[in-house]
Structures are given as C-alpha cells and as structure tokens.
Amino acid sequence: MKNINSLYLQNADLYNAISNDRDFRLQAETLIKTTSSNCKRMVELFSGQGMHGLELRKMGFDCVAVDSSLDMKRSAIDAGNYDDNSYIIGTLPFFQVPQNFSNFDAFFLLRYSCGYLNILEFNELILQCKSAANKGASLFIESHSMDTIYQGFQNLSIVTRTTSLGNDDVSCSWPSEQPVFDPYSHTANLKVSIRVNNDIINYISRENFHSFELIQFLAIKNGLKITHHSSPDYSKAFPGSIISQIFF
Incomplete structure (x- = not known):
C-alpha cells in the first residue's frame, strides 16, 4: 500500500481536490487578528497549494511558501497563489535555508502539518523559525485536540x-x-x-499527534512564550483544532 506522501509529491491536483474543504479566507483573517500590529512578512510552512498564502497576499501581506513537493509548487503557481521566487522547495525542517529567508513577522504551520514531524524534527523547526524571526514574531500551529x-x-x-x-x-x-x-x-x-x-x-x-502540552514544553525549552486560542472566532474558523501561538 502506497504512502499518502507519494500522492502529495506526484499528483498535487488530486491531493488538493480531497483536502481543500476549508474556509481559508476566514482562517487567514482570524490568524491576522492575533499577530503583532506591524506584521508584514510571513511564511507558510508545508504550504501545499498555498491557499492560506493566497488569502494573505490578497490582504496585502508579503507571504513566502516552503514545501518539499515540486508538483505542489507547480499547482500553486498555476493557480496564481504564488510565483516562482516566493515558493521555496525544501524538506522541513532540515532544508537549505536561502539567504533571504529572514525577517519574518509570522510563521504558519497549519492543516495539521505538524503531524509530519516527530518531536526532534518539531523542535528543530521551532529553532529554524526562531532564527528567521523578527522580534515580536509568532509561530501559529494547528494541531488536533487530543x-x-x-x-x-x-x-x-x-x-x-x-x-x-x-x-x-x-x-x-x-x-x-x-x-x-x-x-x-x-x-x-x-x-x-x-x-x-x-x-x-x-x-x-x-x-504524529502532538498535544498542546508537548508544544508548550518545546516552546519553554527554547526560552519562548506560548498560548493557545479558544475564542469563539478561533472555534468557528478552526473547528475541532487547537491553535497554539509561540512568540519570538
């Protein structure tokens, strides 16, 4: 039996067809409400077709994508969600960081993408974001409620x-x-x-299913503050999910 990752890497259009059942605009608007007031530059991690990035760019933000799938990049560019220069191909968290991968105000690890990572990889990704973050930046993580x-x-x-x-x-x-x-x-x-x-x-x-308590442990271990969101706005935008916010 094939790993679902083979579909993600080789047939992005079919993968997107079965996984894009979200209100990406509502989710993007909800996330922006809890970023810093001077938030301008963002990165969408495990971006796939870049649907959150599309909405953020429509709202006037500068958004960069990182993903391992060349076919997802092709799909995102074909859809007009990103261009070639703003979509970085790399396998997170251990990827060759481009020189301009810095000065970000927000990082988004959504659609349960943290499930691709084991604990050590998750910790490394937090450190990668920390090294590329402006002061006051945030990492938003969507995980399952345990x-x-x-x-x-x-x-x-x-x-x-x-x-x-x-x-x-x-x-x-x-x-x-x-x-x-x-x-x-x-x-x-x-x-x-x-x-x-x-x-x-x-x-x-x-x-992998990561609890908020584990994410909290990784944040504190790296000297970072963290919270999670349970307001009506977040519950409506991300039903059944836990949204954690780590502050850099």
Whole structure:
C-alpha cells in the first residue's frame, strides 16, 4: 500500500481536490487578528497549494511558501497563489535555508502539518523559525485536540467526502477504516481510500499527534512564550483544532 506522501509529491491536483474543504479566507483573517500590529512578512510552512498564502497576499501581506513537493509548487503557481521566487522547495525542517529567508513577522504551520514531524524534527523547526524571526514574531500551529483523538479513535464514524476534478468524480475516505492509535508514541497509521470515477487507490498516512502540552514544553525549552486560542472566532474558523501561538 502506497504512502499518502507519494500522492502529495506526484499528483498535487488530486491531493488538493480531497483536502481543500476549508474556509481559508476566514482562517487567514482570524490568524491576522492575533499577530503583532506591524506584521508584514510571513511564511507558510508545508504550504501545499498555498491557499492560506493566497488569502494573505490578497490582504496585502508579503507571504513566502516552503514545501518539499515540486508538483505542489507547480499547482500553486498555476493557480496564481504564488510565483516562482516566493515558493521555496525544501524538506522541513532540515532544508537549505536561502539567504533571504529572514525577517519574518509570522510563521504558519497549519492543516495539521505538524503531524509530519516527530518531536526532534518539531523542535528543530521551532529553532529554524526562531532564527528567521523578527522580534515580536509568532509561530501559529494547528494541531488536533487530543480529547478528540482519543474519543474519535474509540468510536469513529467513517466519513466519505465527494468532490470533482475536471470531468472526474472523486471521493475520499480518510481514514477508510478504524485506525489504531498508539498512546505511547502518539502515532497512528490511517488508511486512506480515494476513488476517481471507478478506480480506487488505497494509501497509508502515518501521522504524529502532538498535544498542546508537548508544544508548550518545546516552546519553554527554547526560552519562548506560548498560548493557545479558544475564542469563539478561533472555534468557528478552526473547528475541532487547537491553535497554539509561540512568540519570538
């Protein structure tokens, strides 16, 4: 069974079709409300097609993207979300940092992208952001509520999302079966089933689940302050998610 990362790297358009079910404008507007007043320059980490970056750029902000997928970069440029110079290809957190990767006022690690990282990699990414941050900058992290994870994995109802890609009918169940959560490593292998017309492809998505307490530990370990947001605005924009904000 293929790793879902192969779809992300090789077929960005299909991956985007099954994962863009968010109100990116509302989320961008909500995040901006809690950045510093002089926030101008931002970076979208694990940016994918760059949907949050698109909304931020529409609002007048300078936004840079970082992602490992050349096909995602192609998709983002084709959609007009980024241009070639503002979309950096690199595997986070250990990537060759360009000379101009500095002076950022905000970093966004959204769409549960922290799940791609183990604890050591997560810590390294925080340090990467710290070294590229202006004073008063913030790192915003979207993670799963651990209560939701524990409850959901005990009694999970499989939900299939349907959409279209060009002339093709697409549906996706993520997960497609009851996953097994390892409470010691906070990881799980999620089976993903994608149907395009009559063809079905099955994938595995191995995900790390990081609690706010772990993120808080990493922040404090690096001498940084942290909070998390639970206001009605954040709950509406990011239902079921925890949004942590680390201050540099």
